């Protein structure tokens with residue numbers, strides 16, 4: 703491992719999520735942004751809200767400039783062991799899938815009901831073949 707680079711575990715993040723000690727996890731890398739809170743153009747609240755978890759989606763959703771990506775190098779303190787990071791969720795995809803799936807059990811149920819009903823209506827009918 704390179705000079706002074708540390709490997710943290712995901713659980714370490716929850717110990718660094720307040721105004722006096724604020725870390726961000728973005729794309730597997732850890733940034734100590736305590737000194738940057740006041741200067742962040744998007745405000746300190748969003749950074750505090752993004753700490754203590756994987757902030758990759760929050761960071762990317764804003765569409766930060768190359769300049770912002772350059773700036774963050776100053777705050778880099780190490781990496782998080784990838785095996786300790788909970789699986790990333792694609793919130794948007796999940797929301798839309800959940801919305802479309804909502805009717806699905808009902809739909810399936812109707813098919814099953816139809817099949818069963820059909821069987822009850824015509825008991826002992828000869829096999830379809």
Ligand code: HEM
Nearest residue numbers: 733743744748752757760761764765766767769770773774
């Ligand atoms: C080390 C990490 C970060 C750095 C260095 C950084 C830097 C910057 C910079 C330089 C800007 C000005 C616009 C630009 O150049 O893109 C900005 C805007 C902004 N950032 Fe960050 N940012 C960081 C993390 C985050 C995170 C985790 C969030 C969470 C949502 C966030 C939310 C925002 C928002 C909302 C704006 C304002 C966009 C606007 O009003 O135009 N930033 N940030």
